[in-house]
Amino acid sequence: MKLEVDGMSEARNATSVICSAYDSFFEAEKKIADFLIEHKAEAAGMTVGELAKASQTSDATVSRFCRRCGFKGFQDLKMALTRELLEEEHQEQEVTNEIDRHDLAQSLKNILANKIAELTETVRMMDTDNLETILQKLEHARLVQLAAVGNTLPVALDGAFKFSQLGITAVAETIWEAQTAHAFNLGSEDVVLIISNSGTSNRLQILAEGAKENGATVILITNNPESPLAQMADYRIITATREKLFTEEFWFSRVAATAVMEMLYLLLMAGMPDAVSHVRRHEKAISADKQVEKRKE
Structure with a gap:
């Protein structure tokens, strides 16, 4: 395939x-x-x-x-x-795929250039019709569950926080068993948004299967469009990765997935009439804590 x-x-x-x-x-x-x-x-x-x-x-x-x-x-x-x-x-600066602690200035340029390329390619691959459908699914969902394991779990937690700020009821759990329990209780009006760079996690496949059996919409953010999760998902956003240029054995970048979450947040805010007021209400609620922190400083 x-x-x-x-x-x-x-x-x-x-x-x-x-x-x-x-x-x-x-x-x-x-x-x-x-x-x-x-x-x-x-x-x-x-x-x-x-x-x-x-x-x-x-x-x-x-x-x-x-x-x-x-x-x-x-x-x-x-x-x-x-x-x-x-x-x-x-490019203005000559870059390579090398990271050398003895040449930090050049290494930083190399890392920056490759991260920019990741983000540029991620946006280039986005189909706007597919993206608009995903945005509509998210803003009209009764509940959005964000699910991930391992390295991408922080992206799911951040996404749930951002969506909740906009007025979308969103949840994310750090424990896989709790994630699965949530997914198995979803219905046809709900969405599960899965973040998985590889798209091969057995645990997330079990979660996706449970959600689909209940009629929930499955959306996936992944690097791998050939993965099992990609085949199961109703909608996909494919992200680019160039991590292998730097590391032979371990791929750990979540820059593209984090950027996609930020894009979804900003696009949802632009399209939801009450989103800004929801964010302002949330910011007002937590402003007291911020003021206390400033006084402590």
Whole structure:
């Protein structure tokens, strides 16, 4: 199954596509991915056969890899690589994928450039019709449950707080058993918004299945459009990740997911007539605590 790209594969950043889908590749395809990440400029000028030889795979594997990434073929992938290289050439500062404690200034530039690329690609992949439907589901829901485990749990907690400020009844739990109990009590007027970078969590799959059995709408924020959770969800927002450029073993970035939550919050605020008054009421309620803290300082 190829990546879901809403008919816009030609406009996507090749590195972001590869990083987002890396865990779903077969071992031979990972060899191609590794080569493309490390030798992007060289690969942009290769033929299918040359890339196959360089990555120690086959022509057929290269062709399959391109399709699994959502590109029509190798030429489309090369065009994406070339476009990406041209964009990087126009950056004001030269950046790499290196992080070096002995060169903090350059390392910070490298991190910033890649995080900007993550956010830019995340927005680029958004389908506005799909996004508007998600916004309507959220603002008209009887209850919105935000669910996550591990690294993305803080995003769910932040989202529940933000939605509640707007006047949307929203909940999030830190304990998985409590999350599941909530999900199993949802109904057809409710929404569960799941945040999962990998989209492969067994616990969140159980939660999503329970919510769907009760008729609730399942919305997913994820890096991986091929994941089991992505297949289960009614609506998806696909985020970009470039964490693999920095770390070989551990992917921990939640920058894109946090940004998506912030976008949902701002867009909901702009479209809900009473949202601003709800936020003001909440801010007034907690202002006394803030004043106490200032006096202590």
